[in-house]
Amino acid sequence: MSNTTRWAGVSLSDRRTERRALLIAAAYDLLGTDLLGHDPSALSVRALCRASGLNSRYFYESFADVDELLGELYDEVAADLAGVVAAAIECAGRSVRSRTAAGIRAVLGHAGDDPRRGAILFTHARANPVLAARRVATEELLMSSVLAETVRLHQDRTSRPRADQVGAVMFAGAMAELARQWLGGHLGSDLDVVVDAATAFVLRSAPART
Missing domain, CATH: 1.10.357.10 (Tetracycline Repressor, domain 2)
Known part of the structure; x- marks a missing residue:
């Protein structure tokens, strides 16, 4: 699904809220399973964006850093x-x-x-x-x-x-x-x-x- 289609008809505020939730959900999955080899320091912006299907621009829209x-x-x-x-x-x-x-x-x-x-x-x-x-x-x-x-x-x-x-x-x-x-x-x-x-x-x- 393209980003254009994905966010069609969704307000800017709701888009940001949904993207933030997607990133948190990705962190939940990555940290809560063995996908990082039980090493929380391996959690990175790249890994989060890959798991959430978003690019790094949207990560920094919501968070200053991984911490x-x-x-x-x-x-x-x-x-x-x-x-x-x-x-x-x-x-x-x-x-x-x-x-x-x-x-x-x-x-x-x-x-x-x-x-x-x-x-x-x-x-x-x-x-x-x-x-x-x-x-x-x-x-x-x-x-x-x-x-x-x-x-x-x-x-x-x-x-x-x-x-x-x-x-x-x-x-x-x-x-x-x-x-x-x-x-x-x-x-x-x-x-x-x-x-x-x-x-x-x-x-x-x-x-x-x-």
């Missing part, structure tokens, strides 16, 4: 996961156990349903500087969410802000590693078993309250 595109891709995938987790916890009832299990299951299940998600959020984010910085920001948001949930669930008990903060930090780091190990196939294939074990560990490790 900017990577950041936006990570943000989109992370926001999607956050929405899934929030919805799962909201539907889980009021008990600490059910809400904890729902959150863990949502992270592992959603990331595992599409290997590209897990690769971007938990695998490449360890090696690529741009994704690593985004991962730190995401973990900080997770820590804040865990703290808020802890306060909400235990508002009638003795306040222990420092212990709660330490617990949130440990949970955020452990959750990222749990996801990476699950996606790598190192924890078996039974999601229920992993969720139950992780939930039990989190609850045992929670700071005691009176």
